[in-house]
Amino acid sequence: MLEIAEFGHILAPQRYDAQLPKLRARLLAAHFALRARKFPVIVIVSGADGAGKGELVQRLNEWLDPRGVETHAFWEPSDEERERPEYWRFWRAMPGRGRIGIFFGSWYSTPIIRRVFGKIKAGKFDAALDRIAGFEKMLTDDGALLVKLWLHLPKKQQKKRLKKLEADGRIAPGDWKHFKLYEEFTAVSDRALRRTDHASAPWHVIEATDRRYREITAAEILTTAIQKKLDDTAPQPAVTTAIRPAASVTKKLKGDRSASILAHVDLTQKLPEAEYSRQLAAQQTKLSKLAWAAHDAGRSMVLMFEGWDAAGKGSAIRRVTQAIDPRLYQVVGVAAPTDEERAQHYLWRFWRRLPRAGHTTIFDRSWYGRVLVERVEGFAVPADWGRAYAEINDFEEQLADHGTVLCKFWVHLSPAEQLRRFRERQHVAYKQYKITDEDWRNREKWPDYQRAVDEMVSRCSTEFAPWTLIAGNDKKFARVQILKTIVQRLDAAL
Amino acid sequence: MLEIAEFGHILAPQRYDAQLPKLRARLLAAHFALRARKFPVIVIVSGADGAGKGELVQRLNEWLDPRGVETHAFWEPSDEERERPEYWRFWRAMPGRGRIGIFFGSWYSTPIIRRVFGKIKAGKFDAALDRIAGFEKMLTDDGALLVKLWLHLPKKQQKKRLKKLEADGRIAPGDWKHFKLYEEFTAVSDRALRRTDHASAPWHVIEATDRRYREITAAEILTTAIQKKLDDTAPQPAVTTAIRPAASVTKKLKGDRSASILAHVDLTQKLPEAEYSRQLAAQQTKLSKLAWAAHDAGRSMVLMFEGWDAAGKGSAIRRVTQAIDPRLYQVVGVAAPTDEERAQHYLWRFWRRLPRAGHTTIFDRSWYGRVLVERVEGFAVPADWGRAYAEINDFEEQLADHGTVLCKFWVHLSPAEQLRRFRERQHVAYKQYKITDEDWRNREKWPDYQRAVDEMVSRCSTEFAPWTLIAGNDKKFARVQILKTIVQRLDAAL
Numbered sequence: 001m002l003e004i005a006e007f008g009h010i011l012a013p014q015r016y017d018a019q020l021p022k023l024r025a026r027l028l029a030a031h032f033a034l035r036a037r038k039f040p041v042i043v044i045v046s047g048a049d050g051a052g053k054g055e056l057v058q059r060l061n062e063w064l065d066p067r068g069v070e071t072h073a074f075w076e077p078s079d080e081e082r083e084r085p086e087y088w089r090f091w092r093a094m095p096g097r098g099r100i101g102i103f104f105g106s107w108y109s110t111p112i113i114r115r116v117f118g119k120i121k122a123g124k125f126d127a128a129l130d131r132i133a134g135f136e137k138m139l140t141d142d143g144a145l146l147v148k149l150w151l152h153l154p155k156k157q158q159k160k161r162l163k164k165l166e167a168d169g170r171i172a173p174g175d176w177k178h179f180k181l182y183e184e185f186t187a188v189s190d191r192a193l194r195r196t197d198h199a200s201a202p203w204h205v206i207e208a209t210d211r212r213y214r215e216i217t218a219a220e221i222l223t224t225a226i227q228k229k230l231d232d233t234a235p236q237p238a239v240t241t242a243i244r245p246a247a248s249v250t251k252k253l254k255g256d257r258s259a260s261i262l263a264h265v266d267l268t269q270k271l272p273e274a275e276y277s278r279q280l281a282a283q284q285t286k287l288s289k290l291a292w293a294a295h296d297a298g299r300s301m302v303l304m305f306e307g308w309d310a311a312g313k314g315s316a317i318r319r320v321t322q323a324i325d326p327r328l329y330q331v332v333g334v335a336a337p338t339d340e341e342r343a344q345h346y347l348w349r350f351w352r353r354l355p356r357a358g359h360t361t362i363f364d365r366s367w368y369g370r371v372l373v374e375r376v377e378g379f380a381v382p383a384d385w386g387r388a389y390a391e392i393n394d395f396e397e398q399l400a401d402h403g404t405v406l407c408k409f410w411v412h413l414s415p416a417e418q419l420r421r422f423r424e425r426q427h428v429a430y431k432q433y434k435i436t437d438e439d440w441r442n443r444e445k446w447p448d449y450q451r452a453v454d455e456m457v458s459r460c461s462t463e464f465a466p467w468t469l470i471a472g473n474d475k476k477f478a479r480v481q482i483l484k485t486i487v488q489r490l491d492a493a494l
Numbered sequence: 495m496l497e498i499a500e501f502g503h504i505l506a507p508q509r510y511d512a513q514l515p516k517l518r519a520r521l522l523a524a525h526f527a528l529r530a531r532k533f534p535v536i537v538i539v540s541g542a543d544g545a546g547k548g549e550l551v552q553r554l555n556e557w558l559d560p561r562g563v564e565t566h567a568f569w570e571p572s573d574e575e576r577e578r579p580e581y582w583r584f585w586r587a588m589p590g591r592g593r594i595g596i597f598f599g600s601w602y603s604t605p606i607i608r609r610v611f612g613k614i615k616a617g618k619f620d621a622a623l624d625r626i627a628g629f630e631k632m633l634t635d636d637g638a639l640l641v642k643l644w645l646h647l648p649k650k651q652q653k654k655r656l657k658k659l660e661a662d663g664r665i666a667p668g669d670w671k672h673f674k675l676y677e678e679f680t681a682v683s684d685r686a687l688r689r690t691d692h693a694s695a696p697w698h699v700i701e702a703t704d705r706r707y708r709e710i711t712a713a714e715i716l717t718t719a720i721q722k723k724l725d726d727t728a729p730q731p732a733v734t735t736a737i738r739p740a741a742s743v744t745k746k747l748k749g750d751r752s753a754s755i756l757a758h759v760d761l762t763q764k765l766p767e768a769e770y771s772r773q774l775a776a777q778q779t780k781l782s783k784l785a786w787a788a789h790d791a792g793r794s795m796v797l798m799f800e801g802w803d804a805a806g807k808g809s810a811i812r813r814v815t816q817a818i819d820p821r822l823y824q825v826v827g828v829a830a831p832t833d834e835e836r837a838q839h840y841l842w843r844f845w846r847r848l849p850r851a852g853h854t855t856i857f858d859r860s861w862y863g864r865v866l867v868e869r870v871e872g873f874a875v876p877a878d879w880g881r882a883y884a885e886i887n888d889f890e891e892q893l894a895d896h897g898t899v900l901c902k903f904w905v906h907l908s909p910a911e912q913l914r915r916f917r918e919r920q921h922v923a924y925k926q927y928k929i930t931d932e933d934w935r936n937r938e939k940w941p942d943y944q945r946a947v948d949e950m951v952s953r954c955s956t957e958f959a960p961w962t963l964i965a966g967n968d969k970k971f972a973r974v975q976i977l978k979t980i981v982q983r984l985d986a987a988l
Contacts, residue, residue, distance in 0.1 A: 032927060054819065061820045066811055067827025067858055071820035078850075079573050104821055317560055325548065326555045326565035327598055333561025339833045356572075364561055433526060 001193045002186055005152040005207040009217075016212040023219050024063050030226040031064050031100065037230055038097040038343075039143045043222060044106045047151030048185070049175050050161035051208035056151065057104050059215050060222070069100040074109065083300070083357035085402035086110070087135065091351040096343030097143070107132050108192055115188045116181055125188075129195040131394065138391050140200040141383075142345045145229045147222050148201060150193060151208035155182050261454045265412045267473040276476035283483035284323035290490045291324040295358035297494055300404045302355065303486065304366045307411030308449075309439045310421040311472045312479075316411065317364055319479045320486065324360060334365040346370055346388075347395055354404075366408075367392055371456050376448045389459040400464035405493045407486050408465060410453065413472040415446055495687045496680055499646040499701040503711075510706040517713055518557050524720040525558050525594065531724055532591040532837075533637045537716060538600045541645030542679070543669050544655035545702035550645065551598050553709050554716070563594040568603065577794070577851035579896035580604070581629065585845040590837030591637070601626050602686055609682045610675055619682075623689040625888065632885050634694040635877075636839045639723045641716050642695060644687060645702035649676050755948045759906045761967040770970035777977035778817035784984045785818040789852035791988055794898045796849065797980065798860045801905030802943075803933045804915040805966045806973075810905065811858055813973045814980065818854060828859040840864055840882075841889055848898075860902075861886055865950050870942045883953040894958035899987045901980050902959060904947065907966040909940055 011019075034041065043060070045053050057071060072093040081089040087107065095101030111128035114120045120128070140146055153161065162179055165171040178185060197203045204221050208214045271279070294301060303320065305313045321329060332353050341349040347367055355361040370388040374380035380388075399406050413421075422443070425435035442449070461467040468485050472478040528535065537554070539547050551565060566587040575583040581601065589595030605622035608614045614622070634640055647655065656673055659665040672679060691697045698715050702708045765773065788795060797814065799807045815823060826847050835843040841861055849855040864882040868874035874882075893900050907915075916937070919929035936943070955961040962979050966972040 054821075057820045058816070062812065062816055066808075066815055066825040066856075070824055073821035075821075102820070314560075318556065321560055322552075322556055326551045326596070327548075327567035327569075330564055331560040362560075 001197070001203065001205055002150075002152050002190050005205045006154045007207060008209065009207045009213045010210040011213040011216055013212065016216060019216055023216065023223065026227070027063050027219055027223045028065065030223055030230065031068055033230050034100070034226060035068065035098045039145060039229065040095040040097050040344075041100040041145045041147065041222075041226060042095065042139065043100060043102045044108070044146070044148045045102060045104055045151070045218075046106060046108055046149065047206075047208060048153040048158055049172070049178050050158055050165055051151035051153045052211060052214060053104065053151055055211065056149075056215060056218055057102055060102060060219065063219060064100060068098070069102060070095060071102045071104060074103075074105040080356065083298070084354050085398040085404070087398060088351060088354060091348060094344055094348060096340065098343070107135065108196075112185075112188055112192055116184045125191075126195065129192055131398075133196045133198060133201075134390070134394055136196065136201040137198065138347075138387075138394075139345065141387055144345075145225060146201040147225050148196075148203045149218055149221065150189070150203055150205045151214060152205050153208050157209045158182065259454075260450050261457050262410075262412050262450060262469065265469045265471050267412065267414050267417075267471050269471045269477050270474040271477040271480055273476070276480060279480045280319065280476075280483070283480060283487055284319070286487045287320070287323040287483060287490070288325070290487060290494065291328050291360065293494055294360075294405070294490060295328055298357040299490075299493060300355040300357055300402075301360040301486075301490065302399060302404055302406045303360065303362045304368075304406070304408045305362070305364055305411065306366060306368050306372065306409065307470070307472065308413055308418055309442055310418050310425070310434075311411035311413045312475045313364060313409075313411055315475060316409075316470075316479050316482050317362060319483060320362065323483070328358070329360040329362055330355070331362045331364060334363060334369065347391065350395075354399075367395065368456055368460075371460075372449065372452050375452050376445055389456075392460055393462055393465075396460070396462065396465035403493075405489050406465050407489055408460075408467050409470050409482055409485070410457065410467060411470045411472040411478060411482075415443075417473045418443065495691070495697065495699055496644075496646050496684050499699045500648045501701060502703065503701045503707045504704040505706040505710055507706065510710060513710055517710065517717065520721070521557050521713055521717045522559065524717055524724065525562055527724050528594070528720060529562065529592045533639060533723065534589045534591050534838075535594040535639045535641065535716075535720060536589065536633065537594065537596045538602070538640070538642045539596060539598050539645070540600060540602055540643065541700075541702060542647040542652055543666070543672050544652055544659055545645035545647045546705060546708060547598065547645055549705065550643075550709060550712055551596055554596060554713065557713060558594060562592070563596060564589060565596045565598060568597075568599040574850065577792070578848050579892040579898070581892060582845060582848060585842060588838055588842060590834065592837070601629065602690075606679075606682055606686055610678045619685075620689065623686055625892075627690045627692060628884070628888055630690065630695040631692065632841075632881075632888075633839065635881055638839075639719060640695040641719050642690075642697045643712055643715065644683070644697055644699045645708060646699050647702050651703045652676065753948075754944050755951050756906050756944060756963065759963050759965050761906065761908050761911075761965050763965045763971050764968040765971040765974055767970070770974060773974045774813065774970075774977070777974060777981055778813070780981045781814070781817040781977060781984070782819070784981060784988065785822050785854065787988055788854075788899070788984060789822055792851040793984075793987060794849040794851055794896075795854040795980075795984065796893060796898055796900045797854065797856045798862075798900070798902045799856070799858055799905065800860060800862050800866065800903065801964070801966065802907055802912055803936055804912050804919070804928075805905035805907045806969045807858060807903075807905055809969060810903075810964075810973050810976050811856055813977060814856065817977070822852070823854040823856055824849070825856045825858060828857060828863065841885065844889075848893075861889065862950055862954075866943065866946050869946050870939055883950075886954055887956055887959075890954070890956065890959035897987075899983050900959050901983055902954075902961050903964050903976055903979070904951065904961060905964045905966040905972055905976075909937075911967045912937065 045057055047053055061069060061071060070093075074089060074093075077089055090103075090107055093101060093103070111120070111125055111132075115122075115125040136146055158179060162171060162175055165175070193203045193205070204218075206214050206217050206221075291301075305317060307313050317331065321331065330353070334349075337346075337349055350363070350367045353361055353363075370380060371385050371392075375382075375385040396406060422435055422439060425431040457467045457469070468482075470478045470481050539551055541547055555563060555565060564587075568583060568587075571583055584597075584601055587595060587597070605614070605619055605626075609616075609619040630640055652673060656665060656669055659669070687697045687699070698712075700708050700711050700715075785795075799811060801807050811825065815825065824847070828843075831840075831843055844857070844861045847855055847857075864874060865879050865886075869876075869879040890900060916929055916933060919925040951961045951963070962976075964972045964975050
């Protein structure tokens with residue numbers, strides 16, 4: 001793709017001066033219009049050393065409204081960044097809807113540099129590019145506008161630029177070293193561009209020899225892209241649009257409940273009191289030690305609890321937290337998102353709570369809300385929850401790649417047992433706050449939820465992040481099972 | 495204060511078992527009630543080594559609702575924390591309204607340890623305690639409930655505990671070293687407790703010899719404190735209550751406009767075009783280099799812009815950002831707070847945006863909104879904005895202590911010049927978005943705002959954070975003045 005950008009484009013000063021005011025006015029107008037339309041714009045500025053990326057970023061900042069734009073450079077990661085999966089630093093830099101984020105360097109930098117210097121092989125490089133393509137698709141599917149600019153310099157021009165930078169004392173260490181690898185850089189970058197050039201997130205290669213040409217071209221691309229998106233009459237992803245799942249879905253399931261994955265959970269399993277006390281204590285002691293061992297080893301852990309209402313998630317979490325030093329864990333109760341969270345992709349609120357090295361985050365309900373309650377209640381349109389499976393799998397793979405120990409629990413129970421517990425809650429004074437009308441409504445949708453759970457478990461039970469189905473009719477049995485699973489997984493990881 | 499906690503309190507197991515269920519139910523009920531009442535609870539757990547702080551924190555976590563409580567331990571600061579003023583890590587850990595934050599270790603730890611080991615003298619120690627007292631007052635004034643628990647161990651008991659910990663292999667490095675300094679620790683801690691023991695944030699010293707006694711006592715103190723606060727009929731700080739400033743205030747000022755500090759700003763100052771271009775370029779070149787020098791030196795900078803509507807803040811900020819590499823600054827436009835920000839003290843949203851080492855944050859409007867728009871428009875009650883001056887001075891002193899270069903600009907202009915600009919905005923197409931009805935309404939309140947500015951400048955112009963009043967009738971003059979000030983301050987700091 002890069003060879004096309006060696007035409008020798010130059011923009012004469014008079015033409016630059018003539019074009020600029022109108023272009024700036026259009027760009028600024030688009031930026032203001034963006035606020036009301038509530039989608040984020042992510043501008044990636046990449047390209048060759050000495051191609052003027054810094055100057056371009058500075059110019060864009062000058063032309064945009066400073067209060068609506070933020071620039072992020074990704075230098076050496078901080079220790080807080082190193083302790084999380086690689087993409088954490090990009091997630092934390094994401095602009096909210098209505099804002100522009102300029103990414104000076106991005107998720108492309110590390111794979112390209114590692115590939116050029118032979119630190120990763122072709123296969124791993126391609127895998128990294130596929131992850132990028134998936135990540136970008138996820139962003140654009142969610143409504144984000146991604147504008148990817150690549151500033152290309154022909155070899156002779158780069159040499160000239162580096163000499164000039166050197167004369168000005170502004171050359172970066174490593175620039176000449178990179179120059180010697182010009183061909184490798186070009187080949188690797190070219191592959192990166194081709195493999196991540198999709199209709200929803202296309203690359204724009206800009207010949208960077210002439211400052212005026214590259215600035216006007218970049219601003220023109222950005223302006224046009226924002227305007228096009230603003231004019232786009234396609235509906236924005238409507239998180240709150242109530243589209244009901246097709247009735248047939250429900251019917252089909254009702255007739256064939258035995259087909260459910262959950263039917264394979266043996267709900268008759270029980271643990272007598274004495275045995276429970278003994279096993280609980282034993283597992284908690286193990287977990288307590290393992291949690292400190294994980295801390296010392298810098299391994300982090302994510303525990304995630306989903307399940308039917310009244311399945312005993314809360315009391316199971318308590319048995320887990322009893323065993324872990326409170327300095328080592330945080331419990332995140334997933335309720336309505338805050339407005340900062342609503343301004344971002346739905347996974348953002350989970351990314352932001354990922355634990356530091358050696359720590360644990362416990363999610364009471366989770367990112368699976370997208371394919372459970374949001375699906376069943378029609379809060380997410382089918383296109384949204386439909387693609388969530390792949391997004392979630394990628395998210396969890398990143399956790400696994402980072403070495404985070406991830407346990408995902410679905411606490412199952414029978415409709416009859418749920419009914420018994422609902423009634424108990426209604427009749428015991430200090431449990432009344434735990435039962436609401438919503439619980440009864442959800443209960444009526446059992447078949448819909450069951451279908452959603454089936455699909456979720458089958459599509460998101462991966463080798464790196466398997467689902468664990470817990471038999472919850474007997475709370476004691478469930479708690480010990482959960483503890484045993486965590487202990488086992490943690491022990492295997494350390 | 496500590497000697498009072500050497501009575502040999504012990505709670506028999508039967509009594510513990512008898513009291514616990516009721517106490518737990520009360521504590522949990524208080525925790526649930528808290529959610530609706532929307533004030534934060536900060537529990538500080540401090541005290542002697544081996545006094546069972548960890549166990550107590552664990553127990554409280556067990557007894558509270560896990561989704562409504564978060565525990566923070568303050569171990570070695572991360573690099574992101576070290577690069578900000580000392581209290582940044584405490585601010586980022588603050589629980590929002592309706593939540594409980596348990597602080598295992600706190601702002602007390604560093605001063606006490608440094609004093610015991612002779613790293614700071616008595617005067618500096620007292621100053622640190624005064625800062626703590628001020629900080630805690632600020633939190634409680636804002637409606638927070640602060641529960642400060644000190645677990646005390648008589649010397650003999652501490653020796654016993656440490657020996658037991660040693661036998662169990664659970665002794666921390668330094669514990670014996672600290673023990674040798676038992677008397678110093680006790681004396682220093684005692685001073686810390688006495689100096690920070692205020693009616694609104696009292697210390698509770700708990701004899702920690704007996705586990706059951708200290709746990710029941712701590713839970714009882716916490717429960718009672720939350721219940722008392724819940725029962726307290728005093729109105730919560732009402733951020734949005736509309737109380738108008740007394741009419742007399744306005745009248746008095748109208749009659750004596752010359753008394754204003756702003757009257758001393760010579761608004762006739764001008765810069766001819768040629769001179770402006772020359773000076774602007776010269777100052778921008780200097781700032782550009784200094785910003786990189788500050789980056790290399792790890793010095794951070796905070797630039798803060800306040801001023802009348804249409805005074806030219808925005809265009810002045812542009813002249814500053816033109817000079818700084820976009821990788822080194824962020825512009826924060828201060829508009830309506832997000833709901834996460836509303837759940838915190840009003841300074842929280844500014845603390846969270848403080849720059850890392852070597853970086854700059856530019857605030858377009860700022861924490862002074864509390865004593866300007868919130869005061870004049872009656873969004874804050876007099877008690878709230880009245881104490882804000884001291885809170886702001888302390889905030890800025892912490893920035894200065896950290897070595898952050900802070901520039902505070904008030905861009906002044908005459909009412910006549912403002913009127914001219916408002917009219918121009920109405921008549922020039924691309925400037926119309928800049929003028930709203932609110933601007934006209936604000937203009938009518940000029941005398942009220944002037945009085946607020948006067949008081950703000952006189953009360954918050956400190957030696958460590960002086961206000962710079964900018965003559966803004968001529969935009970060119972103003973921009974160069976602002977750049978010169980920043981260059982001068984930065985140059986002096988490096």
